[in-house]
Amino acid sequence: DPVLCYVVSVGIQFENNCEVGVFSKLTNAYCLVAIGGSENFYSTFESELADVIPVVKTSIGGTRIIGRLCVGNKNGLLLPHTTTDQELQHLRNCIPDQVVVQRIDERLSALGNCISCNDHVALTHPDLDKATEELIADVLGVEVFRQTIAGNILVGSYCAFSNRGGLVHPHTSIEDLDELSTLLQVPLVAGTVNRGSEVIAAGMTVNDWTAFCGSDTTATELSVIESVFKLREGQPTAIVDDMRKSLIDSYV
Amino acid sequence: SAPPVTAATLTARDMPAGRKRPAPSPFAGFSPFARSLLFSPASGFSRLPLTNAAKPHQDTAGMPPPPPKRAKQAEPSSDMEEEEEERPSSDADEELSGSDGDGDSDSSPECSSSDDDDASQEMETVQADFAFFDPKPADFHGVRLLLKTYLDSKPWDLTGFVDLVLEQTTVGTVVKMAEDEDEDGEANGGDKSDDDGDLFGLITVLNLGRYGENRCIKDLKEYLLAVCGDKDTKEKLKSLLEDKASTVGLLVCRRFVNFPYEMVPKMYDSLFDEVSWATEDEPTQELQDSFRFKQYLLLVRILERKTPPKQKAKNNKDEDEPVIYPKLEDEIFRELSSWSFTFPIRAEQSAQQELKNYKEMGLVMCVKADVIPKFRKKLEALVSE
Numbered sequence: 044d045p046v047l048c049y050v051v052s053v054g055i056q057f058e059n060n061c062e063v064g065v066f067s068k069l070t071n072a073y074c075l076v077a078i079g080g081s082e083n084f085y086s087t088f089e090s091e092l093a094d095v096i097p098v099v100k101t102s103i104g105g106t107r108i109i110g111r112l113c114v115g116n117k118n119g120l121l122l123p124h125t126t127t128d129q130e131l132q133h134l135r136n137c138i139p140d141q142v143v144v145q146r147i148d149e150r151l152s153a154l155g156n157c158i159s160c161n162d163h164v165a166l167t168h169p170d171l172d173k174a175t176e177e178l179i180a181d182v183l184g185v186e187v188f189r190q191t192i193a194g195n196i197l198v199g200s201y202c203a204f205s206n207r208g209g210l211v212h213p214h215t216s217i218e219d220l221d222e223l224s225t226l227l228q229v230p231l232v233a234g235t236v237n238r239g240s241e242v243i244a245a246g247m248t249v250n251d252w253t254a255f256c257g258s259d260t261t262a263t264e265l266s267v268i269e270s271v272f273k274l275r276e277g278q279p280t281a282i283v284d285d286m287r288k289s290l291i292d293s294y295v
Numbered sequence: 296s297a298p299p300v301t302a303a304t305l306t307a308r309d310m311p312a313g314r315k316r317p318a319p320s321p322f323a324g325f326s327p328f329a330r331s332l333l334f335s336p337a338s339g340f341s342r343l344p345l346t347n348a349a350k351p352h353q354d355t356a357g358m359p360p361p362p363p364k365r366a367k368q369a370e371p372s373s374d375m376e377e378e379e380e381e382r383p384s385s386d387a388d389e390e391l392s393g394s395d396g397d398g399d400s401d402s403s404p405e406c407s408s409s410d411d412d413d414a415s416q417e418m419e420t421v422q423a424d425f426a427f428f429d430p431k432p433a434d435f436h437g438v439r440l441l442l443k444t445y446l447d448s449k450p451w452d453l454t455g456f457v458d459l460v461l462e463q464t465t466v467g468t469v470v471k472m473a474e475d476e477d478e479d480g481e482a483n484g485g486d487k488s489d490d491d492g493d494l495f496g497l498i499t500v501l502n503l504g505r506y507g508e509n510r511c512i513k514d515l516k517e518y519l520l521a522v523c524g525d526k527d528t529k530e531k532l533k534s535l536l537e538d539k540a541s542t543v544g545l546l547v548c549r550r551f552v553n554f555p556y557e558m559v560p561k562m563y564d565s566l567f568d569e570v571s572w573a574t575e576d577e578p579t580q581e582l583q584d585s586f587r588f589k590q591y592l593l594l595v596r597i598l599e600r601k602t603p604p605k606q607k608a609k610n611n612k613d614e615d616e617p618v619i620y621p622k623l624e625d626e627i628f629r630e631l632s633s634w635s636f637t638f639p640i641r642a643e644q645s646a647q648q649e650l651k652n653y654k655e656m657g658l659v660m661c662v663k664a665d666v667i668p669k670f671r672k673k674l675e676a677l678v679s680e
Contacts, residue, residue, distance in 0.1 A: 059453050061454075239435065258454070259454050
């Protein structure tokens with residue numbers, strides 16, 4: 044059952060950061076979570092996902108901003124050149140074998156900011172190396188499009204999309220939305236997360252059946268996310284109902 | 296409340312209140328530590344492009360080019376954005392800040408990180424107009440960014456605290472670039488929106504009694520009591536937070552590390568002026584009284600030197616000070632405080648080379664309201680040096 048996960052009263056926070064998408068990377072096959080921060084952050088992911096996909100604690104290049112440095116989907120995971128050998132090995136050990144884990148030599152090393160993808164399509168920063176583009180196509184098994192979003196070249200930061208839907212920068216024009224939607228073959232909506240933040244991919248992380256949003260995300264933003272990522276389909280679980288109640292309590 | 300005050304535009308000739316003085320090193324008022332920070336790779340503004348391509352809100356006055364000892368810079372990449380936490384960048388050299396990479400291929404790297412050669416450096420002066428504004432809801436993200444490390448890493452109602460600061464418009468000031476206050480607000484559709492506020496500084500004071508029922512203040516009080524080690528001080532703190540709370544103002548001043556020091560006295564001026572006006576202008580007697588503070592409580596960060604293990608100290612420059620105050624006025628507050636205490640900070644410490652002999656500590660101080668005039672004089676004197 045698709046479940047929308049957001050912890051409201053305690054909040055999904057990583058040391059008072061609502062930027063869930065900075066400290067984690069979620070795909071349909073695995074989930075990466077940054078080391079450090081409270082156990083609460085890690086356990087929120089674990090409790091939702093551990094039965095289905097591995098949840099792996101890691102750093103990248105010794106940093107905690109792993110969500111912004113790597114990009115991946117069910118086919119592969121691409122890591123920047125700053126990734127250490129130990130980190131690379133650790134990830135290869137913990138991630139399912141069918142997922143190709145590769146460290147690449149791209150100057151624009153914050154791969155998560157430059158590339159956004161689902162299991163079929165990727166959008167990339169216009170200045171990305173041609174070699175990298177080919178690697179993305181090979182390793183991630185996707186069709187690659189160089190794009191901007193609302194005039195921003197960091198496409199990885201300003202949108203988040205799964206195989207079911209996507210959320211993009213609030214200032215994206217209707218024409219751009221149409222074009223992107225055609226490229227990605229999923230419905231898209233322009234919106235915000237974490238109370239008006241336009242850095243979508245920093246504020247949330249999503250796969251085909253779960254989304255995690257920072258604790259500042261408003262009820263309106265959550266309902267948009269629920270709707271575009273089709274997380275409301277099927278019977279809402281008890282968890283979602285409880286959260287809705289607590290949401291109403293918090294926001295009234 | 297007061298109309299926005301335009302602070303000094305920061306050129307060498309044109310100093311506040313028409314005072315003239317010889318072109319100083321803009322950072323003379325900083326401790327050697329602070330000046331060394333400006334050269335450090337992690338310093339957010341160290342690689343501001345000083346060319347025509349510079350965006351207005353990235354520039355501040357006379358930023359010296361980085362020292363030559365740093366690794367050769369990569370090509371300036373067109374996608375560099377500001378070095379604020381979580382502001383996306385395509386080159387992830389630094390955790391939680393933009394890259395230290397580039398943009399200065401034109402300037403002559405003729406400086407060092409020690410304090411002796413400042414005058415001989417080639418410094419371009421960049422015009423920057425800062426202005427003071429009342430807090431408003433749109434400042435949420437900028438203020439949140441500044442307050443993110445106010446307490447330690449343990450989660451607390453930070454969002455509630457930010458909301459509280461923004462709601463109190465009669466007393467409190469945010470510092471932004473002068474152009475940002477655009478009445479048309481949303482008009483710049485495609486432009487870089489100031490969603491994150493480009494907020495450089497914040498100052499406010501919150502009455503601990505008036506807001507005592509707010510969850511964020513409860514969290515804060517709990518935190519302060521938890522980190523206070525000394526029994527006697529804890530008694531004093533408790534009294535301040537409980538029975539005396541309605542006469543205590545939590546003075547919050549947060550700003551980016553290399554915020555121009557000339558504006559600091561003005562920030563405090565604007566705060567204390569607003570407090571004094573509030574005691575007359577607030578609509579009810581109760582509200583007016585809530586600004587008649589008898590004491591101010593401050594929570595700041597300092598750096599204490601770790602005890603060097605058997606004189607192994609390598610860098611024996613004058614960064615050998617026992618305590619470093621990132622905010623210059625905190626030293627004055629501490630001198631004038633009725634009592635104070637320090638406590639260790641648990642969150643991950645900065646990995647900067649310059650700071651490896653120092654440990655970040657929290658410092659809590661109680662300052663009587665009647666020493667504020669003395670504080671203002673001392674601050675003014677310090678800044679004029």
